[in-house]
Every structure is written in C-alpha cells, then in structure tokens.
Amino acid sequence: MSTEMNPWTSTDPATLVDEVVAELPEWLPAQRWFGGKDRKITGVRPLRTTVLSEADPVLVHLVVEVEQPDRHEPYQLLVSDTVDNHDATGDPELAGRLLDLVADGATVDGLVFEHEPDVELNKGLRGRPITAEQSNTSLVFGSQYILKLFRKLTLGENPDLVLQRALHRVGCEHIARPLGSITGRLNGQVTTVGMLQQFLPDAVDGWAMATTSVRDLMAEGDLHADEVGGDFAGEAQRLGQAVATVHADLERALGTQHADADDIEKTVRAMTARLDSVVSAVPELRPYVPALREAFEAARDTPGAIAIQHIHGDLHLGQVLRTVHGWLLIDFEGEPGAPIAERTALRSPLRDVAGMLRSFDYAAHQLLVGQPEDHQLAVRALEWSRRNRAAFTEGYAEAASGSVGDPRKRGYLLRAFELDKAVYEVAYEYANRPEWLTVPLSSIARITGEVKR
Numbered sequence: 001m002s003t004e005m006n007p008w009t010s011t012d013p014a015t016l017v018d019e020v021v022a023e024l025p026e027w028l029p030a031q032r033w034f035g036g037k038d039r040k041i042t043g044v045r046p047l048r049t050t051v052l053s054e055a056d057p058v059l060v061h062l063v064v065e066v067e068q069p070d071r072h073e074p075y076q077l078l079v080s081d082t083v084d085n086h087d088a089t090g091d092p093e094l095a096g097r098l099l100d101l102v103a104d105g106a107t108v109d110g111l112v113f114e115h116e117p118d119v120e121l122n123k124g125l126r127g128r129p130i131t132a133e134q135s136n137t138s139l140v141f142g143s144q145y146i147l148k149l150f151r152k153l154t155l156g157e158n159p160d161l162v163l164q165r166a167l168h169r170v171g172c173e174h175i176a177r178p179l180g181s182i183t184g185r186l187n188g189q190v191t192t193v194g195m196l197q198q199f200l201p202d203a204v205d206g207w208a209m210a211t212t213s214v215r216d217l218m219a220e221g222d223l224h225a226d227e228v229g230g231d232f233a234g235e236a237q238r239l240g241q242a243v244a245t246v247h248a249d250l251e252r253a254l255g256t257q258h259a260d261a262d263d264i265e266k267t268v269r270a271m272t273a274r275l276d277s278v279v280s281a282v283p284e285l286r287p288y289v290p291a292l293r294e295a296f297e298a299a300r301d302t303p304g305a306i307a308i309q310h311i312h313g314d315l316h317l318g319q320v321l322r323t324v325h326g327w328l329l330i331d332f333e334g335e336p337g338a339p340i341a342e343r344t345a346l347r348s349p350l351r352d353v354a355g356m357l358r359s360f361d362y363a364a365h366q367l368l369v370g371q372p373e374d375h376q377l378a379v380r381a382l383e384w385s386r387r388n389r390a391a392f393t394e395g396y397a398e399a400a401s402g403s404v405g406d407p408r409k410r411g412y413l414l415r416a417f418e419l420d421k422a423v424y425e426v427a428y429e430y431a432n433r434p435e436w437l438t439v440p441l442s443s444i445a446r447i448t449g450e451v452k453r
C-alpha cells in the first residue's frame, strides 16, 4: 500500500496508536466483525499495546476497549504505519510475521505465540484474509494454514480453541487440526487472541452445497427432490453421522453429566426469557408467543434422563466443510451474541441437532425471499427441507454412540430447541439482515401450527 495515501504522521509506535485510537469510533462501525453497530460508541481506549516491530515498518498488536452506553468490550487490531486504514491484517507481508512468530514460539512483551506440541510450521509465507462474511478475521497462508484472529475478545481461553484441542487429543477426524495459538493477558486472565489451524484448500461449505441443491430442484419444476441430480440427502445423512461422531468425541474428551430437574427448569426459563426479550424488539413474533411458550414448557415432559456435555453451540450449514475425506465442523465459539458463561456451559447435544435442522429449513426457503408467491416452489422447498432433515437425523441416529441416542425419540425437547433457535434467528436477522426475517418467522408459524394439530 502506498505511503502517500497513509494519513499517519507518526513513525513511532506510541504516536501511531494514539492516532489510530482517535479514529476508531468512526471506523469500527463500518467493519463486518464489529458487534456493536446498533449503539453509539462513547469512547475507545487502548488496553494492551504490543510492539511487534519498532520501525520499517511499525507493527503493533493492539487491544482496545470500546465503550458503548451499556457495555465495554475488548477488540483486537493489528496496526502499522504503512497501511492507511488501521488494519494491517490486509497486508500479506505483515500478516506473514504473525505466522513466523507462531512458528518460532516467540513471546513479545507478554503476547505468547505458540505452536502445538509436535507441530513444525513453515515460515516465510504471506497471509491473505479470506473474503467470507465473518465475525472474526481469518488469514490464509499458502494452502496450508488458516489463522483466525478473534476480533471481539472473550476473557479467558476461547472455547473454539479449547474444544478443538480436546477433540484433536482424542483423534477426532471431523475437525481441522489445531496447529497453534496466540494468547495474552487481559484483565489478569490468559486470553486467546488467535488460533492457527490446518487449512483445507478443497473444502466447500455446507451452505453453498445445500443451496446449490435447492436451486437445482427449483429449476426442475416437475421433478421431486429424490429425482434431481443435485440431491443432497446422501450428504445430509453423512453430515448427521459426522455431527454424532463429534458429540461422542466431545463426550469422550470432556465427559458428560445428566441434567437434573433444576437444569431443565433453568433451560425452560432461559428459552422463555429469550422469547420475551426478542418479542419486545420484533412485534411480528407476538402472534406465536402462546404456542412458543407451550412448546418450551413441554420440554419438561421429555421422558428419560437428559445428557449434557460440551457442544458446538452454533451449528449450521455455514459451519461445516465438505472435503474429499468427509465433513468437518469448524468454529466452536458458540452463538456470537451469547454471554461466555452460556457458551461454555454443558448443554444437550440436541441443541446442535436442532441448529442443523433449522439450517436445512433456511437453505430450502432462502431462494424464495423477496420473490412473488409461488405455490409450486413453496411445496418444493418444504419437500427438500423434510427430505434432508430426515436424512440428517437418520445419519445422526446411526452414528450416535454417546449418551444422546436417537434424536427422534426426544421429540418435545428437539422441537423446543428448534423453536428457541428460530427465536434467536429472528433477533439475528432483525439486527443483521432484516430482509431475511421471514425465514425464521415462517418456520415458527409452520412448526407451531403443526404443534396445534
């Protein structure tokens, strides 16, 4: 990037940080990964500054606290005097320095760059940011490594790293191998700021595959889902098997417990509380409130013991990658908006099953968003969704060797979790993609309609 365009007058790290911080209130809201776009920024202050290079060019790892009326949250940045937009993650050479530090196992002013035991990394690779719509920033090095820099920092070890390390230890075949990490102390706690993993260059994400299959079906007005070339049911079944295997691996690695009456009560209360909070912001949800409450209450009637363990927490088709060797799960961070205590709590694996079932419904219906009503296409969408949801659940039941068993035998609980996820999606779409709000709303109408019958 040309230095002529560079507005920074500084050539020393401290002045650069002052200049950058002064501009952040204006710059942050325009970033995809910034989670506080709905509120005004009242202040930004540096929390932790680590000078990775003093000069030629200056490179600084910066953690700032972003102050908003009801919250103070830490965000991570990488800044240099050679880039004009505050963000050195877009510069391949500078990004490459992070990889080299991880490869060297370096510690710079308390910022610890580590590779996993038995891992030797290649140095000197350039890093390019991936273009996906993301909550964080991921840099790809050659076709070998991917480094995720968590943007909004969660104090403590990030569940993404903790869970994938645990899975790797028990030989899980459905994750990308963890290769390294970057950690620093924040408010006295060792906090994960980056995670390096094996990059799968041949990977295609499940959302892209599923929506291509739906498009094929829509283009063939007279054929059924099982008659079109792009039928996804075989993949959906294998995906179900992969998810069940990951749950069994998480159970092996980190254990399981039985939920007691108190846990179930808390779960029901949390689902109801989320409903109350979302309905106050999105009045379109109001007609479904009685049926939703009833479905949440019915979760108490689930027969038999309910197993709880560590789970993925935000599983959907965009979080699974199909490689030549099978399906992988990525991004074990949980729902980006949820508090860390909720994201790290032991929960029923059926929540992940419910998340994926919701995703099949999304994939089926997203092509109809904003289109004139077409009965034929609506029937096709429902058919695709039912076929693939059934195949996924079948695959899950086949491979469920842990304490979860066959999700189809847990109808009340699964329905409650699916509706709870749909309520979350209503809030998510309202805040991020209002034109998609109809997708979860129409699912809620359909599922609660089925409950009444």
Ligand SMILES: Nc1ncnc2c1ncn2[C@@H]1O[C@H](COP(=O)(O)OP(=O)(O)O)[C@@H](O)[C@H]1O
Pocket (backbone or CB within 6 Å): 130, 132, 133, 134, 135, 136, 137, 138, 146, 148, 176, 197, 198, 199, 200, 201, 203, 205, 318, 319, 321, 330, 331, 333
């Ligand atoms: N190991 C990997 N190999 C190939 N692509 C990956 C890998 N990990 C992530 N990706 C790509 O990066 C995208 C974002 O990754 P993700 O972990 O979901 O980030 P975020 O937490 O920012 O949502 C994924 O949708 C996928 O396309």
Ligand SMILES: O=P(O)(O)O[C@H]1O[C@H](CO)[C@@H](O[C@H]2O[C@H](CO)[C@@H](O)[C@H](O)[C@H]2O)[C@H](O)[C@H]1O
Pocket (backbone or CB within 6 Å): 134, 135, 207, 314, 316, 317, 318, 331, 334, 335, 336, 355, 358, 359, 360, 362, 363, 425, 428
């Ligand atoms: O991938 P993230 O961890 O950022 O998850 C958030 O964004 C997702 C959208 O990208 C959102 O997922 C919803 O839309 C998906 C299609 O784009 C669909 O596959 C999911 O089923 C649906 O929930 C996710 O809820 C949100 O947490």
